[in-house]
Amino acid sequence: MKKILWLACLSYLVIGIAHIIGGSILEQIVTHYEISYAQGGQWIMNQFFGFLVGVLLGPLLSTKLGKRLTVVLAFGSLTVAEAVYSLLPPWELMLVVAPFAGFGFGMIESVVGALIIDLYKDKKAAAMSRIETFFGLGALFIPLIAAVLIRYHIWEWSFPILTAISGVTLLLWLSLSFGKQIDNIISQPSKQENVQAPKLAKYERRAIPFLTLSMIFFFLYVGVEMSVSHYLPSIMIERSGLSESSAASMLSLFWVFMVIGRFVCGMLADRFGYIKYLLVSMLIAVLAFVGMVLLQEAWALYVMIALSGLGFSGVFGIGLVYVNACIQGLTDRTTSLLVACGGIGGALLPKLTGWLMDHYAVGVTVNYVAALVAVMLGFMIAMIFVGGNRNLQERGH
Incomplete structure (x- = not known):
């Protein structure tokens, strides 16, 4: 293994x-x-x-x-x-x-x-x-x-x-x-697999709302992550007057803490459960992006960006595991759908972010990204409410 x-x-x-x-x-x-x-x-x-x-x-x-x-x-x-x-x-x-x-x-x-x-x-x-x-x-x-x-x-x-x-x-x-x-x-x-489990060849009706919420969540998550990757240095230059090299280091800091978080997120999720891990991660991310809206000092922004990297670090991977735990028997199809939705979000939302950067003050862009993260938290709560800790593909539960 x-x-x-x-x-x-x-x-x-x-x-x-x-x-x-x-x-x-x-x-x-x-x-x-x-x-x-x-x-x-x-x-x-x-x-x-x-x-x-x-x-x-x-x-x-x-x-x-x-x-x-x-x-x-x-x-x-x-x-x-x-x-x-x-x-x-x-x-x-x-x-x-x-x-x-x-x-x-x-x-x-x-x-x-x-x-x-x-x-x-x-x-x-x-x-x-x-x-x-x-x-x-x-x-x-x-x-x-x-x-x-x-x-x-x-x-x-x-x-x-x-x-x-x-x-x-x-x-x-x-x-x-x-x-x-x-x-x-x-x-x-x-x-x-289809011979052994014919009942699981398609999504049960009760799994569809949960799957739909999950697809929207992954669309938003990858869209926000790619928006940060594309535009964070430009946002920091305009918002805090940082030099180009200092602004570029902000993006490196984001990815460094993403990697650090991914080293431990699996252990934490296995120990405390997928739901607790995802909720805490999204709360940290919301706190970090709201902090970017409210704070402009360079040191504070460094802290918020590090927190955002930690918050986002395990959301994609643990989110995939959680959704597949709630919709068992269709791992290939479910993973494919969620990755595809993430890819679409990663293509479309950065375009909207770039348009906002071109036409409005940078504060509008920061507010927009923070609002998207808050909406993501809302979808995560809805997913947990609908999916819970049960397999939605099992009938009679």
Whole structure:
């Protein structure tokens, strides 16, 4: 079990890098190809469309091909796409290849996440928080690595580095053995699940309201997280008059505390329960973002940003585990839906945040983000009220 968990961690490290790498070197891409920022944004949007397709097709391909072959296919798509990027081909080809990169890391995120939730019966939260930690490490370190490459005028090496890491991970998924039982689970198409549990082939009517609330919650969560990742430095420069380097350190601080929180969130969730953990985390996040609205001193903002990172650190991973605990038997499909909703939120809400930054004072943007976090808390409370600690797929309860 440890071997497949560590390979899942490596897989999430790769997709953490893949998610962030485009934005880290977008300025250099725009300059190299002599294109506008809008055209650069189209490249990232094309990756997002591929991401959605990968996330939504993951459960179907897992059922037909088995999880191992599905993950190998996804890593193959990502590796080939990044290899093409490495050649810096004509811009039109970059746009054509982008959906294949997104398809790869989208499918990896949903299939590997669902696999870990299924395999770890007793310590799902600890296992999920472990792989989410590595996602955070990838997202934290690739901008720093890209900054070094840019400084030495070799930014184009960003793509070959990701190609190599992705290719090695692909080979590991192809070649490693995890023991006979796990090898059978991940290699065989999961058609037998439908034979063993025909009643769980679709969502029960009583699970639909809970699932709907969960989808909206994940839409908001990833949208807010991506808005913070995109615009936090700009907000801090305008709000507190910080230098560009100091403002950039605010974003690094946010991700550092996200990673620190993910190291311990699984242990805390397993010890105190998913509901208590998620409620306390969201209360901390609300406190932090309201603090950003009320306070303007630099030291206070540093504290609030650290708190926001801690509050948000385990919400995605533990939230996935909690929702799947309330809707048992459909892990692949549920995880895919929630990751897809998060992806849509991560694409749309930062656009609205950017529009507010362009047209209104920065205080309006801060109020908007804080309001979204408060709304998230409301949806979390509603989810807990509807879902509780029971399996909504069981009839007669």
